[in-house]
Amino acid sequence: MKKRxxxxxxxxxxxxxxxxxxxxxxxxxxxxxxxNEEDVYRQLCQILDEWIEIYEKDEILLPASISDKKYWHPSFSV
Structure with missing residues (x-):
């Protein structure tokens, strides 16, 4: 998994x-x-990778990610 x-x-x-x-x-x-939607997505991923690289180089904490969020949907079994 990539940081992005x-x-x-x-x-x-x-x-x-x-x-x-x-x-x-x-x-x-x-x-x-x-x-083109796919081209914009690729641009977006490249920009995000560059921001992550800059933050890490400058030793700035990255913003909170969405990976720890819990999502619930009525169709999910409990």
């Missing part, structure tokens, strides 16, 4: 911009865009 896998990555269509926009909620706002 601990963070939620969102690629969504923007009607205002007429393109896909990528962001990492709670850390990196809207930071990349393009006409």
């Amino acid at each position: 896998d601990h963070y939620l990555k969102i690629v969504e269509w923007s009607d205002d911009d007429q393109c896909y926009v990528g962001s990492i909620p709670g850390w990196i706002g809207k930071c990349c865009h393009g006409d």
Whole structure:
């Protein structure tokens, strides 16, 4: 598992911009865009990898990840 896998990555269509926009909620706002959803996702992963590298190089604690969050859905068995 890569460190970036601990963070939620969102690629969504923007009607205002007429393109896909990528962001990492709670850390990196809207930071990349393009006409192809998969390309924007790849850009987003690259940006996240670069931010992680910078934080580690500068010895800055990474923001809390989503990997420890517990999600519940009515279809999950209890």
